[in-house]
Amino acid sequence: MPRFTIVSISVPSYISAQLLGSILASGTLCLLFDVEQKHFFGTLPTGSNVRSLVLEIIISFLLMFVISGVATDNRATGELAGIAIGMTILMNVLLAGYSLFHDKS
16 A cells, blocks of 8 residues: 555544544643633734734744754754754744644643
8 A cells, every 4th residue: 555545544533633632631621720711821812813824824834844854854963953943933932922732722
């Protein structure tokens, strides 16, 4: 069986598992902690939903681009991969208030 067939078969189950995991994590946090809206400590978008979606797409692309670059490039130094990825995440947090765990924020 070709490799792309295995990947295409496992994508829906991966997406379903991620969605189910985030829903269960959010439900667990709601049951454990009684947080009112005025005490909400997560990240909230300051602009419109469309603006937030576009910014999320751009930031996710940049992060995946850096991860793919340091993971696949033969010229990249393996020891510096963590620094490159960490600096990209830091840039995302400082510029956009990026949250890596959206189900918790």
